Amino acid sequence: MANPVEEQIGRLALIAGNGSLPGQIADALASEGREFEVIAIKGEANAATRHMAGVILGWGEVGRLYNFLKNNGCDDVLLIGGVTRRPDFTSIFGDFGTFRRLPSIFRALTGGDDSLLTKVIRLFEKEGFRVVGIKDVVPQLLASSGVLGNVQPKSKDWHDLELALKATEKLGELDIGQAAVAVGGRVIALEGAEGTDAMLVRCADLKNSGRVRNKGRSGVLVKTAKPGQDLRVDLPTIGPKTIELAVSAGLCGIAVEAYGALISNKEETLKKADSEGLFLIGIDGSSDAEEAGK
Missing domain, CATH: 3.40.140.80 (LpxI C-terminal catalytic domain)
Incomplete structure (x- = not known):
């Protein structure tokens, strides 16, 4: 019988930081026949993750990120892997999509770590995406x-x-x-x-x-x-x-x-x-x- 949570989840995007975990999750998803895209974070994702990625994006390319997700039919997002440093404000001046979202991005970059994570989730949800967790997609891990x-x-x-x-x-x-x-x-x-x-x-x-x-x-x-x-x-x-x-x-x-x-x-x-x-x-x-x- 299919997992009722999995039935509710659409095409998945893995936004991948550093470490081996993004590759482990990708392997688990592939073994189950799950459709997904990998977006590697520039300066964080390792070589193996970059090799499987559909696109490699930096902090100042939020507009490109959202466009990639929408163009590839990714309704759901899994944020996975480590991020060693928080970007400074000068690093997020990128494409037009980033520029027009600057007020929301600035707010997301303030506060403690838990606050930051919560605000990042809200940024995605505001754009119409759903942020999911490992428990929702690969609970066996x-x-x-x-x-x-x-x-x-x-x-x-x-x-x-x-x-x-x-x-x-x-x-x-x-x-x-x-x-x-x-x-x-x-x-x-x-x-x-x-x-x-x-x-x-x-x-x-x-x-x-x-x-x-x-x-x-x-x-x-x-x-x-x-x-x-x-x-x-x-x-x-x-x-x-x-x-x-x-x-x-x-x-x-x-x-x-x-x-x-x-x-x-x-x-x-x-x-x-x-x-x-x-x-x-x-x-x-x-x-x-x-x-x-x-």
Whole structure:
């Protein structure tokens, strides 16, 4: 039976930033026979993404972007991949379509990251497009509920998991970050603007310097969405590098929000976690962690 959400979605446009994720999504869509176009962001998209793209556009070519979408019958838009820098105001003076939209674009470039993402979505919606998320088109790339690999959490791991989960909830309330690490019954790191990878490097430094004294591997990384976070454009994500950094930090496992977190290079990530003896689990919330730990 067809997915009722998919039945409602028209021809899809992938507006692709950096990283390998745009290619993974394109492969998944192609395997399902889904029609789509790739628009690569100039200066962000990698060579593989640029090769599959129907057009490569810079920040000052908003008019060309909208024309391309309309000319190719793209009703729906998926914003995917990383963007390393926000364009400055001088970079958006491009074609006429950009110029006449400058007031809306200026407003979209102000505010914090969450504000920016929300305003970008509104820009597309104002033009008659619908912004969709990975959950709408390739939900198989998301973390499911329960233990995802072959390694099971031990009883001692559940307390750290629950503690780190509570920390992410507080972080989310303050709109600070998505991840936290707990080791030996205490939170040792909270994610800030540096991101999850840099936080894990910091955890490894704490262990190597003796500031975290637990012997052997212990501790859990938890990564969840912020309350009210728009999952169409800002999914919490882990991948093979996350596994490597968690192992370097001496952690036992990783917990992510079930159906609310993306696993990049999913097969490779799960295989690497298993080979490293690291558990990977999808949790539904604090109550789910509390029940599992009993």
